[in-house]
Each structure stands twice: as structure tokens, then as C-alpha cells.
Amino acid sequence: MPILIYALRRALQAVPVIILIMIGAFLLLKLAPGDTVDALVGDMGGADAQFIARLRAEYGLDQPIWVQLWRYMIKFLQFDFGWSFVYEQPVSVVLMERIGTTLMLMAASLFFAFTFGVGLGAIAARKAYSTTDNVISTLGLVFYATPSFFLSLMMIVVFSVKLGWLPVGGIKTVAGFYTGWKHVWDVALHLVMPTAALSLIYLAFYLRLMRASVLEVAELDYVRTARAKGAGEARLMFHHIMRNALLPVITLLGLQFSTLLGGSVVVESVFSLPGLGSLAYQSVVQRDLNTLMGIIFMSSVVVVAVNFLTDLLYARLDSRIELA
């Protein structure tokens, strides 16, 4: 099973990256003013110096920094990210509650941005320098320049306030208590604007890259060969150009996924979606650093997983790559 061996090798390659991120996260925590004990003591409304010192020893904060790092890593490996003083729960529990919403938003945005970006980019390239191309390319430029939060607000004005078509925020109608397909439909409606707000800028990225890529591939020798064989334009596009032109787009998709995930912070906050992004924002505002580190770790794992999937997709599309 070459794919299993490949998966194993990729997993091994991801280990040093994840370890680096953990060390970085730990050092960042150490940089922050105040530690866990300060937070605890602050919660209790003050304590005497002896008690604080005892607490420090109990939490291992009196140890040399590398011992602390080692313990921290061991805990991380057991998915123990510590205690959230804001939510009064272990961080891992808080994260698990939130991750579903974010994954749903990611999947929808990625799907939307990729299909429309690639499709429109290919159409624009096919009709390069025509009116159709100009319209699509201009739209792409405008999407690319529009910050997601601004787009969100303007969509709320138009679709929620003026037209009343879509809900302003949240993941479901709180008082609805819908079940079954009604629930699915309700959640879908709530996700329309967040998905659009998050994905339009990436749609623009893929569109522009796909357009350039199709134009470039169309100039290559083997496309000329196919022309000399008597192939028509449609055939050239589908059999010879598309697949090769998709490759750089897939690469970009993998590289940019972490940025997309970062974008969820703003969008989830605007639409009050209970996901990792809005959690990250609240943790920063409430200085809940344990939760923040948990989010960094979780989102890194998601990014690594998605990169693995895009690599598989790339290898599937490019016959020059053999998995082993």
C-alpha cells in the first residue's frame, strides 16, 4: 500500500514542524507578562508571598525553563492543554465544542472558493482580453481588495437589514428548536454569509492564478502538438490544459489554507459563530492564554491534515509523481 507508507512518511515529516510550533508557543507563553499563578492569585483576590511560592512549586514554575518545556510538551502530547480560567473547563473540552463549526465553515468556503475561482479563471483565460474576461478579472480584483469584515457588514446591511433574507448571526435560530432537515436548512442559511465573506478573497486568488496558469499552459509545446494533431479548442481545454493548469492552484490551496483558517477569526466574530476563530478572539480579549495556545496547536494539526490531503490530490493529478 504505497499510500499508507506515504501517509506515514508525511506524518513523520510533520512531527518536527509540530514540535517547533509547540516550543514556539511555550516560549511565547513565557514572554507574556504574568504566569498561571499570577492569574490564579488574581482570581482569588490576592495572597501572601509564601503561598504564592508554594503554588509556584506545585505548578513546577520554579523549575529550570527546559524542565518546564519538557513537562509542557508531555502534556501537549496527551492533548492536555491546561485549564481555561474563563470557561472553567479543560481547554481541550472547550476546543472540541467549537471545532465542528469551524470545520464546517472551512469546508464550505474552500469548496465555494475553489470551484468558482477555478471555473471563472478558466473561462476568463479562454476568452482572454475580451469583455467577459475584463468583467471577471475586474470582479476578481475587487474581491481581492475587499476586507472580509467590511464585506460581512455590507452583506448584513443588504441581506439581513434591508431585504431580510438571511439571519444576522449565530449558527442556528436559538428559539427554533428545529430537528432533522429543518435544522440542516437552518444551519445552512446561517452559514451563507460567513462562507461568502470568507471565501470571496480566496475565490479571487484562485481565479487570478487559474487564469494566468491556463494562459501559460496554453502556450506550452504539447498543446501545440495537440493542435497539430487536429484537436479542437474544447478538447484542448479539457484534455490538455485544465489538468496541468490546476497544479499550481492546488499548491496554493495547500499553502494558503492556514490563512483561510486565520480569516475565520474575523468572520466568526462578526457573525457570532461559536467556532475556534471567535474563541481565539475572546481568548485574546480575556487574556486566556492557555486556550489560545490550545487553538494554535489545534489549528496547526488541521492545517497539517489539509496539506496532506492537497498533496494527495496533487499526486493524483500529476502523473509524474509517484507515491512511495
Next chain:
Amino acid sequence: MSLAEASALPPEEPSRALVFWRRYRRNKAAVLGLFLLGVIVLLALTAGLYEPVDPLRRAGEPLIWPFQDWATPLGTDQLGRDILAGIFHGARISLMIGVVATLISIAIGVVIGAIAGYFGGWVDDVLMRVTEAFQTVPNFVLLLTLVAILGSSIENIVLAIGIVSWTAPARLARAEFMSLRRREFIEAVRNLGVGDMAIIFKEILPNALPPVVVYASVIMALAILLESALAFLGLGDPNYASWGNMIGQGRSVLRVEWFVAAIPGIAIVLTVLSFSLLGEGLNEALNPRQKKG
């Protein structure tokens, strides 16, 4: 021609700057981008003339619609602050953040990319793992974390934006260095006995810079977007007028006085647009092989 070529030289070519401008000028959209950017720079330069005291001061009644009162041409927000004054002063912040953060990220990125690409081997492996680590953490989450830990003064924000956006220029510079170091002219200077550092910075870097310069316009646009998003979430420096912050403030009166959020939003869109158009123009002018039909 090729038969009697020995000493006949081709006619003198016009200067590089002129050739560059001629190529750039061919792209009308790029010229528009340059014009837009000029307007924004002008806004930033004249901000002190329009509102010398403080753009955050109360200038009139709250929530005046645009074009109603010529003392505040673009209206006022819920605290009676002049929106146009915010646009003027916000241009300063956006441009400053864009330029400085871009310089930071390009400097880090080029040095790391250059070393990784030129030396290869384990140096490359280590540096690329670090780059990957930075790329794996969602950049906005990292930005939030840095701001949470460093504090949200304007210097820290600029630094943090630079730190979260150096990976792409690093990859770009690495790719350029990897391809350029195998070029024969690099072998030729090595064969003359030129040292590694001189090769990296004097021979390869000038040739690797054009794509990086083009990409700088992308980073600048992204840096402006990042800063505005931070400010929108209320994590910017409260002592400066920022477009993102204005939009964030406008959120509470969005249902009726949507213009409070819309006007600074349009300013951001136009600024980012100008940088993208500029980048496209630069790309076409610096990479003449991509000719327009």
C-alpha cells in the same frame, strides 16, 4: 547579420528607467493603480492640513449623513467625529503600516530565503522547517497572540505583522536563489574566487529582487488588510485613527447609519486595489516575457 557580426555593436539602448516606464505604461489598469496610490499618498501627506488638531476630536453633531454639512463633508460618526478627517489620517496609518511591515517581512524573508536557497543541504532543511512552522500556524491567530502578548502599541503591531508575513517572501527568495545559484554566471564568479557572501548579496540578490519587489505589493496590501482587521476587532492602537477601527465603530450603528462603516471600507478597498494594480503593472514591466496580446 550573424555573418559579419564581430565588432558591429547594436545601437545604444534607451535607459533602463525609460524602458521600464514604457512597459509599465502599456497596462492602463496599472496606471490607474499608480494614480490611486498617488491620491492616497497625497491624503496622507495633507492630513495635517485638513485636520491639524486631532482626527478623534468631536467636530459636530453625531451621525450627520454625508454631503449635508460642509464642515464635515463625509458626515460624522456616533461620537460626532469627522469621517473625512479619519479618512485623511487613516491613510497615514495604513501606508505607514504597509510600508514598514513590508520592509520587515521582506528583510526577514529575503535573508532566510537567500541562505536556505544558496547553501541548500541541512541549512535549507532547518530553515524550511521553521518556515513551515510559521506557515502552519494561521497567521491571524499568530498575529492575535503576538499582539496579546506584546501589547497593541503601533510599533508592536507593525512588528507583529512583519513577523507573521515573512514566509511567502522567504519561499519566493529561496526559489529564486536555488535557480540562480545554478546559473553559469554564478559558477563564473565562483571561479574568479569571489566569496559566498559577496555572491549572495552582490551577484544573486540584484537578480532575485524583481519578483520579490512585485510580491512586496501583495504583502503591502495584506499588511493593510491585517492591520484594519485588528483595528476592526478593537485590538489596534487606540491613539491613532485607523480605517479598520472606524468600521468597527460603525458596526453599532450599522442598521441605519451604514455610511459610517461603508466610507472607510471603500477607502481600504481602493488602497488595496491600488497596490494590486501596481503589482500587476510591475510584474508585466519586470517580466517582459509575459506579453499582452
Next chain:
Amino acid sequence: MSDVADTPTPILEIENLRVSLPKGADRPYALDGLNLTVNPGEIVCLVGESGSGKSLAAGAVMRLLPEPLVRMSGGSVKFDGQDLSTLTEAQMRGLRGDRMAMIFQEPMTALNPQKTVGWQIDEVLRLHTDMGAKARKARALEMLRDVHIPDPDSAFNAYPHQVSGGQRQRVMIAMALAMSPRLVIADEPTTALDVTTQLQILRLIRELQASQGSGILFITHDFGVVAEIADKVAVLRQGELVEHGPADDVLNRPRHPYTRALIAAVPDLRPPAPRDFSDAPVVLKAEGMLKTFKARGGMFTGKRKAVAAVDHVSFDIRRGETLGVVGESGSGKTTVSRCVTRLLEADGGRAELDGRDILNADARTLRAMRAEIQMVFQDPMASLNPRKRVVDLIAQGPIVHGMNPGKAREKARELLALVELSPAAAERYPHEFSGGQRQRIGIARALAMEPKVIVADEPVSALDVSVQAQVLRLLADLRERLDLSLLFVTHDLRVAAQLCDRVAVMEKGKIVEMGTVAEIFAAPAHPYTRKLLSSIPGRDWVPPVLKDDAA
């Protein structure tokens, strides 16, 4: 073979063809007033140097010019008596691949990397026949057999990257000939191939053409190939037809001065009188040099074998002597040039420059020694930093080695005169020069260090034949005047015969035979040397000695 030459309707008749270039190009027409006829069973060679417009002629016939930038603006192209400009695009598509087919130069890039070889041959049949899948596969396999692909069944299922360059060109030919077209246009089909493969492909084209009776328009820059294959020859210069006629006439009795100059520039296979070096001291000596390229585990590719690129190579060069290193791609000849100059670290063996070890010299000693062994590179564009002025490029070496910058620049200007460039060249940038001029700059840069040895890696292979002759003459002249030793790496045996005193023949990292040029060319001992020599295109044609030798 041209016994059918007087068949009434020619397959291809080009009359007064004119192809326009976009505004701002160096000339208004890529082709102007081209007349050409290809009869059934005939091979017509269209010869020209780079920029002569020869490839655009093919585009005009296939109606595949990059319009609207480059377009046909006059004249007519008749295919089988039918004017092609009257056909619709759909009718043209019906012709392409069916009755007129094309073979391209670069087998590496001319096949779609994502489709199997079988699929790509099958596509031609799918487009132009209504055969069923089974019949098509049978036909494709038959074609693969006809082009002598070793294992047709596995080649059918292989992707292009899985077969070698020569095999890929066979696949291209199989694809082009699948429908037994009346006309085949071959655009430099063997230029990217090694000399032994080239001969096989030329023979294959001839063989298939003889059996199918099609007419071939063969585009090339190489008079050796012309002598090998042509029935008729047409010579292009800057888009204008300067001479055409039967191959024998044009090759042996050229009339137009341009053709005469081109043919005079083709290096003769008979070496000049030998020179004697038995008294001269040895300048460069290599002993048992070794270089293995280790396989680096790629992310996807997994294991790759370690290859011995240089396998116990020994040679010596005396003062003033030129040693040619000849071989095909992958023979290790370029690696040898990089190892003796320490641009690559050898894995073992010794190399001595004037008696001092160079392979193990420490950084400081090496730096000093670099002045004595300089290189001239293959690609004159890639070997000059595009952002430096010529004078700085030439003066850089002496400055690095401690010469006063002003004095170094002064010397650089003197060197320009030595390589026959005008002093005005000093202030220009490399892109403003032609290929031959750039190579002169590269030579001046090497000479600035006053080296004892110059290692030249294919210094003329990127140049047109006429320019190549001039650069070779310059090298020979400088070698005499400055008493230089040359290590001359080349794939071109004609060039080696003219310039070198001795040659070393390399195959798979080993020197299989070494001797004086006269010995090797007259009586090759090793089978590989014999194979190389017998593969030189047009080896039986002796370029005529022309009195008014131009240039």
C-alpha cells in the same frame, strides 16, 4: 529515391509566402517571398540560422501561427493542389494530424506529461477515424512497433517522463505518422538529441517516408543533417530565400555568397596538421578522478540510484596543448570540467595544476590558484550577470585578486580589443549583444586573470554555425599567442577535429579512448568511438573548399 519527383501535383506548393511580424520587431516580415515545392516521396530541407524565420514557415503551412501577432499577409500555400486559405478552421482541423502532420524539436516538452503514450497516439485516431477502441489500440501498437520502440506494450501504458528522450521522439513520429499523412513537417526533430540517437531517428524518418511515400519538409540549421537526408535544399536568410535546388548542387556547388559562407563555416572532419608537444611541460594533470552523485531521497520520488558521473578519469595537458573531451549527454564530460575547476568537489583522485594539488587545496590556496585555471561557459547569456556592465564583468576577477580597480578596468578595455570587440562595448550590458559577442566577453573575462589553463565547456554549441566558426578561430588564435592550454569539452566531433590536438572519448563516466585527433579519427580502437564517429551526420560529405571564403 527521387524517381517520383516529377509527379504532376506536388503535395505542398508555397508561393510568395509572406509572414508579418508585429510592430516593433527587428524587421517587418518574418518571411518574405518564400517559394517552395514538396513532391511525394521527397525530403526538402529548409536550412537557416536562428532568426531566419524557418520555423514560422511550418506554422504558416499548418495555419498554426500565433495570430494575430504573427500572421500570413501574402502569397499562397497549396496542399495537394488546394489553397489552404480557402478552408474553414474546421476543415483545417480535419487535415491536421490526418493528411498533414508535424514533428517538433523538443521531445521533452512536446508530449502531454499527464497522458500515457498510448492515449496520445490514440487521440489522433480518435480524432480522424471512426475505428473502435480495440482497432485503435491495435493500430497504435503497430505504429509503436514501426518506430522500433523496444517494448511497445509497456510503452503504450507509460507516461512520457518514463521513457528516454530518443524514445519520446519515436513516439512523436509514431503519432505524426499514425494516419499515413501525405505531408510531414519536421521542425529540427533531432537537434535536442545525442548524435547516435540523431542518426537512428534520421534513418527512421527516411525508412518510414520511403514506405509511406509522403513528402517531408525538414527544417534544420545543420548542414551535416542536410547532407544526410535531403533531396532538395532551400536556404533562408532573414526571411528571404537565397538559394534552392537539388541537395548535391547546393551542398557541393553553392552559388549564393551566403550559402557559400555557411558551408565554409561547417568544420571539416579532416583534422589539420598535428602539432608537437612532447617537449612542453605538463600544466594540468588529473589522476583517477572520481565523482558520484548521491541520490537524495526526494519527497515523492523515493529511491534513486547513485550514479558515478566521473569514474577514475586520468589525463594530462601540456603547455599550449588542447585536449578535447568528447561524449554524449550524461557521459560525465561536463562534470570533469567542474571537478578540475573545483566548482564541484570531487570524491577522490588527484588533479594537479603546475604540480600543485588543486582538489585538496585549502580555501586560501584555492583562491590564488583559481587565477591560473579559468572557464568559458556554454550559454553566453546565462554566464554573464545581466545587471553588470561589460567592463565590470571583465575587471571583476583581477579586482577580487587585489588589482587596483582603475587599472583592472583599463586592462578590461584592452582585452576587448584582443577579443575583437569595439571599445564602446565596455559600457554596455550583456543583453545588448549577440550570442557570439557575448561569448567573446566570456573569453575576455577568463583571459583577464592571465590563466595558464582555460576549461571551455561547450563554448560554441549555443551559437549559429557561422558565428561558431569565428569564435573557434578566435580561440585558436589566442591559444597560440598566449601559449594557453585548453581543456575543451564538446559533443560536436567536427568542432573537436578542428580545434583539438588530442581527444579523450567519454562514455558513462569513463574515458574509453584517448589519443591524437589524427589517430582517433582515422583509426578508432574502441567500439563506442567507432559508433560515435559513424553517427556524425553527413560524415561522407566533404564540405567543398571555396575560394571566396567570406567573413
